Amino acid sequence: MITEDDKIAVVMDMVDAWNTHDWDRVANxxxxxxxxxxxxxxxxxxxxTIGARISHLGEGIEEITLRVRHVGVIDGVVFIERVxxxxxxxxxxxxxxxxxxxxxxxxxxxxxREYYDRAQxxxxxxxxxxxxxxxx
Numbered sequence: 001m002i003t004e005d006d007k008i009a010v011v012m013d014m015v016d017a018w019n020t021h022d023w024d025r026v027a028n029x030x031x032x033x034x035x036x037x038x039x040x041x042x043x044x045x046x047x048x049t050i051g052a053r054i055s056h057l058g059e060g061i062e063e064i065t066l067r068v069r070h071v072g073v074i075d076g077v078v079f080i081e082r083v084x085x086x087x088x089x090x091x092x093x094x095x096x097x098x099x100x101x102x103x104x105x106x107x108x109x110x111x112x113r114e115y116y117d118r119a120q121x122x123x124x125x126x127x128x129x130x131x132x133x134x135x136x
Contacts, residue, residue: 004073007103011078014109015066023058027051031108038114041130060125062087077102084116086124093124 010029017025030036030047036054037043044053064086071080078101085094097116104110122130 002103002105002107004076006107007073007076007078007101008071010103010107010109011071011080011099011101012068014112015068015080015082018064018066021058021061021064023051023055026054029109030112031104031106031110034109035111036114037111038116038118040118060089062090063092088125091124091126093121095121095124 014026014029017023017029027047027050030050032047033045034047034050035043035045036050044050064084067083067085069081069083071078073079078099080099080101081097082099083094083096086092095116097114100113100115101109102111118130
């Protein structure tokens, strides 16, 4: 049975994968039918689709550091409060984020929900329109 500490370790592995630009590892931490859902846009479903999205986004990321402020487990679900510092195509910014992560017994992420100010993120990225709408 997966423990709370195991679940936190999976999430911290994800943080490390982002911080080291290891986009394959980001995708491989998701279950085959996993879901990545920034709550203000449609969810991205399936490990391969998540991998393609993250790899494409990662092409523009020059630097990124996910600074974890708090992480814990409530009712079997991991909650992480963090600030994402990044440089994307020469534009630098910092965006506060809360992630809510469900992890299966196999230690893979079944659903990762992200809550943040989308307009703040897009402005910091220097984008005039949402990359979900423009395909950027």
